[in-house]
Amino acid sequence: MQLPSWLKIFNRRKPARPPSLTDCPKCGRQMDMIDKSTMSGDDMRTYRCEHCREEHIVNYGIALWKVLSDANKSDDDAS
Ligand SMILES: [Zn+2]
Numbered sequence: 169m170q171l172p173s174w175l176k177i178f179n180r181r182k183p184a185r186p187p188s189l190t191d192c193p194k195c196g197r198q199m200d201m202i203d204k205s206t207m208s209g210d211d212m213r214t215y216r217c218e219h220c221r222e223e224h225i226v227n228y229g230i231a232l233w234k235v236l237s238d239a240n241k242s243d244d245d246a247s
Pocket residue numbers: 192193194195196197217218219220221
């Protein structure tokens with residue numbers, strides 16, 4: 169039995185590298201994390217690209233402590 173052509177193409181393709189938040193949006197190089205702040209409830213991290221000599225703030229979304237405290241809050245409401 170012959171496999172459909174689209175399946176062969178699918179198998180041959182290497183999985184694409186997922187876009188990384190830690191890559192510089194300008195040059196695509198890996199950046200170094202220099203700061204992290206979750207005080208606002210968001211997981212904000214500052215990355216620095218040595219190549220561009222620029223810093224980029226990446227928002228990773230809701231900080232873990234915020235998720236946990238919200239979860240605890242809803243537990244209290246339920247009881
Ligand atoms: Zn860069």
